Amino acid sequence: MEKLIGDLKRQIIEALNLKHLKPEDIGDEQPLFVEGLGLDSIDALELIVLLQQHYNIKLADPQEGPQIFKSVKTMAQYITSNKTA
Amino acid sequence: MNYINRHCKIQKRILSAGGEVLYKNNDGSLDDFLEAGLKSLHISYPKFYKMDRPSKLGFLGAEVLLRDEVLLERYAPQEVAVVMASAHSSLDTDLRYFESMKTIASPALFVYTLANIVAGEICIRHGIKGENAFFVLPAFDASQLYAYVEMVMASQKTKACLAGWADVMGEQHDVFLYLVEKTNTAGLDHSVEHLQKLYQMNYGKVDRRP
Numbered sequence: 257m258e259k260l261i262g263d264l265k266r267q268i269i270e271a272l273n274l275k276h277l278k279p280e281d282i283g284d285e286q287p288l289f290v291e292g293l294g295l296d297s298i299d300a301l302e303l304i305v306l307l308q309q310h311y312n313i314k315l316a317d318p319q320e321g322p323q324i325f326k327s328v329k330t331m332a333q334y335i336t337s338n339k340t341a
Numbered sequence: 342m343n344y345i346n347r348h349c350k351i352q353k354r355i356l357s358a359g360g361e362v363l364y365k366n367n368d369g370s371l372d373d374f375l376e377a378g379l380k381s382l383h384i385s386y387p388k389f390y391k392m393d394r395p396s397k398l399g400f401l402g403a404e405v406l407l408r409d410e411v412l413l414e415r416y417a418p419q420e421v422a423v424v425m426a427s428a429h430s431s432l433d434t435d436l437r438y439f440e441s442m443k444t445i446a447s448p449a450l451f452v453y454t455l456a457n458i459v460a461g462e463i464c465i466r467h468g469i470k471g472e473n474a475f476f477v478l479p480a481f482d483a484s485q486l487y488a489y490v491e492m493v494m495a496s497q498k499t500k501a502c503l504a505g506w507a508d509v510m511g512e513q514h515d516v517f518l519y520l521v522e523k524t525n526t527a528g529l530d531h532s533v534e535h536l537q538k539l540y541q542m543n544y545g546k547v548d549r550r551p
Contacts, residue, residue: 272449275376275390294387301448309445 260332263310268328271306272299284329292327300325307331313338343494343521343531348539349405351398351516356381358405360542371512375401382408391449392462393434394514399425399459399507400466402516407467412501418470420500422493423460425518426476426486427508430456459507471499481506481517483536490521490531506540 265279268288272295286292289300303325307313313335315321324334349358354371356364356378364381366374375397379389384404392400412421434453441447452458457475464473472493478485490504505518517540521531529535 273390274387276385276387298448298452305445305447 257332257336260335261328264328264331264335267306267310268303271302282328285327288325288327303331307335311335311339342525343491343523344525344527345519345529345531345535345539346522346525346527347406347410348517348519349402350518351378351402351405351514356401356405358408363405371509371514372397379404386466388462393431393437393450393453393458394509395427395429395431395433395456395507396453396459396462398509398514398516399518400462402505402507402518403463403467403503406503406518406520412503413468416500418468419498420471421467421469422472422490422499422502422504423464423469424472424474424476424486424490424493424502424504425457425460426478426482426506427456428478428480429508429510430477431458433510463503467503469503471502472496481508481515481540483533483540487531487533487536494521494523494531 261284262279265282268274268282269277269279274293277293282293288303289295300321304315304321307315315324324330347359351357354365354367354374355362364378366377369377371394375394376390378401379386382404389397389400431454434450438447438450438454441450456477457473460473460475464470474489474493476485476489486504486506490502493499493502500523502521503518504521506515507518508515519536519539
C-alpha cells in the first residue's frame with residue numbers, strides 16, 4: 257500500500273501538471289479537492305483517466321467518484337480492491 | 342482620444358515590457374521558457390502549469406503588461422475589456438488533443454481547444470468582466486485591432502482595454518499586448534501607426550537588466 261501511495265502521488269503530479277508540488281507535499285489522507293489540494297472538476301476527469309491508463313480500472317459508477325477520490329489513500333484502497341490480475 | 346499606456350512582447354524567447362528586457366533564455370523548450378519566465382517575475386500561480394501554450398503565453402504577457410498595476414483599483418471589473426487575436430487559434434492544442442485521442446483523450450487538454458480560452462485565463466487572473474473578443478487573422482493586423490478596440494472604447498461602459506496579439510504554433514511564438522485607456526500616462530496615442538511601430542520594434546536590443 258505504501259508503494260502504491262507513493263506511485264499515485266507521482267502519477268497525480270505528472271497527470272495534473274502540479275509542478276509546484278513534490279510527492280512529499282501531498283498527505284496520504286489530505287483531501288484532493290476544495291480545501292485540500294484544490295483540484296477541480298477537470299482534474300477529477302483526469303484522475304479517472306489515470307486509473308484507466310495506469311491500473312486498467314474503469315470507474316463503473318461515477319457516483320462513487322467523490323468517495324474514491326477523497327484522498328490518495330482512498331484512491332489506493334480502491335485500486336487495491338479493484339485491480340485486475 | 343485613447344492612449345497606449347503600456348505594451349509588452351514575448352518574441353524569440355525574450356520577455357519584454359515597454360522596451361525593457363525582463364527575461365530571456367534560449368535553452369530548453371518553449372514551455373520551459375514560459376515557466377522560467379513566470380518564476381523570474383516571482384509569480385506563484387499553480388494553474389499556470391495546467392494551461393496550454395497559447396494560454397501560458399497570453400497569461401505571461403498579461404502578467405508582464407500589468408506588473409505593478411492593479412487595474413481594478415482604478416476600474417470596475419465591467420469597465421475593462423479584452424480584445425485579442427492570433428493566426429493559429431488553438432491549433433497547437435487541438436493537435437495535442439488529437440494525439441491524446443489515440444489512447445485516452447485528455448479532458449484537461451480538451452478544455453483548451455478554443456481560441457479564446459487565453460482571454461478567459463487573463464480575465465480570471467485580473468478579475469476582468471468587461472467586453473471581450475478574440476479574432477483569428479492571417480497575421481498581426483494593427484488596423485483591425487485598432488478599429489475594434491476603438492469601437493469597444495467608444496462605449497460608455499468600457500474605460501480600459503487589454504488588447505493585442507498572442508500566437509503560438511509548436512515552438513514558434515509571438516506575443517504583443519498593450520493597454521489602451523482614455524487617460525494619457527505614456528504619451529502615446531492609440532493609432533494604427535503606433536501599434537505597427539511597437540509591434541515591429543526590436544526590444545531585444547534594449548537590455549537594462551544584468
